[in-house]
Amino acid sequence: xxxxxxxxxxxxxxxxxxxxxxxxxxxxxxxxxxxxxxxxxxxxxxxxxxxxxxxxxxxxxxxxxxxxxxxxxxxxxxxxxxxxxxxxxxxxxxxxxxxxxxxxxxxxxxxxxxxxxxxxxxxxxxxxxxxxxxxxxxxxxxxxxxxxxxxxxxxxxxxxxxxxxxxxxxxxxxxx
Amino acid sequence: xxxxxxxxxxxxxxxxxxxxxxxxxxxxxxxxxxxxxxxxxxxxxxxxxxxxxxxxxxxxxxxxxxxxxxxxxxxxxxxxxxxxxxxxxxxxxxxxxxxxxxxxxxxxxxxxxxxxxxxxxxxxxxxxxxxxxxxxxxxxxxxxxxxxxxxxxxxxxxxxxxxxxxxxxxxxxxxx
Numbered sequence: 140x141x142x143x144x145x146x147x148x149x150x151x152x153x154x155x156x157x158x159x160x161x162x163x164x165x166x167x168x169x170x171x172x173x174x175x176x177x178x179x180x181x182x183x184x185x186x187x188x189x190x191x192x193x194x195x196x197x198x199x200x201x202x203x204x205x206x207x208x209x210x211x212x213x214x215x216x217x218x219x220x221x222x223x224x225x226x227x228x229x230x231x232x233x234x235x236x237x238x239x240x241x242x243x244x245x246x247x248x249x250x251x252x253x254x255x256x257x258x259x260x261x262x263x264x265x266x267x268x269x270x271x272x273x274x275x276x277x278x279x280x281x282x283x284x285x286x287x288x289x290x291x292x293x294x295x296x297x298x299x300x301x302x303x304x305x306x307x308x309x310x311x312x313x314x315x
Numbered sequence: 316x317x318x319x320x321x322x323x324x325x326x327x328x329x330x331x332x333x334x335x336x337x338x339x340x341x342x343x344x345x346x347x348x349x350x351x352x353x354x355x356x357x358x359x360x361x362x363x364x365x366x367x368x369x370x371x372x373x374x375x376x377x378x379x380x381x382x383x384x385x386x387x388x389x390x391x392x393x394x395x396x397x398x399x400x401x402x403x404x405x406x407x408x409x410x411x412x413x414x415x416x417x418x419x420x421x422x423x424x425x426x427x428x429x430x431x432x433x434x435x436x437x438x439x440x441x442x443x444x445x446x447x448x449x450x451x452x453x454x455x456x457x458x459x460x461x462x463x464x465x466x467x468x469x470x471x472x473x474x475x476x477x478x479x480x481x482x483x484x485x486x487x488x489x490x491x
Binding site for chain 1 (some may be wrong): 319320321322323325326329330333334337340341342343344345346347348349350352353354356358360361363366368370372373374375376377380381382383384385386387388389390391392393394395396397398399400401402405410412413414415416417418419420421422423424425426427428429431433434435436437438439440441442443444445454455458460461462463464465466467468469470471472473474475476477478479480481482
């Protein structure tokens, strides 16, 4: 069993392939969302089954699934978990357990149309609990590495260009 | 059956409550992530069952679930879907269907430790297909409203303060 159950050989293979051909580092990721009525929708990603989304009753939903801002926190936590597992394994550190608690504050005024301005999270906090026999210095170095290289962390911590377009054919159809 | 199956009464009730007491717009959302070995983890949100996360085999994972950056795209699409459903319903527009395709480009150099810099999505695109009898102008106005008020959209499109801390007790435990 490899350290932390991480398939380092694949990672090292990918690193080598990218060093030979840097264009192999360019990746594109996709998801498709279908609205299913009310505040419910579902996401399809590759061949995986649909994952549902809903809002709590207090926000007008039917409370059948986590809501989008909770999903965003989950994506950050999962991304950090991959980062700790990968970088710990490269450094030869064994993780016994890793738990991440995430939270974020959000003011509903803009979403509800009661004010202009920022509709999103004001800030996001993540608290990482690591159980390991590694030294505190090694854990701190791991932590610094992970936060400096997290794809979801950087996407949230920086302003990313978002292009949200209406499909033209549907607009045409709407005229018909 | 209310328009678009949206429980507008709850939304209007929340708006009224916030107008009486603006502090009721302050919300906090949470998620808890547990690493389960390799590049796998799971998220727990409120009382909902755990939602798994993994990486594709090419990235060293076991490909049992969508990965964190795909989950992030899904969260954006779900958030936009709530926005369209809510604002269409307030405007009295019936949506027959709503599909959102999302994609984002990501360069792996930083995540893999091959370069410093931005590890996240360079940009994110969402393509929204709406089927409705509403006029193109009404659909366009709906679209403008949604993109101006999307909590996940604004969280991605702006730089959000992220605080990622190691739990102190665990650091102490690591010394023991």
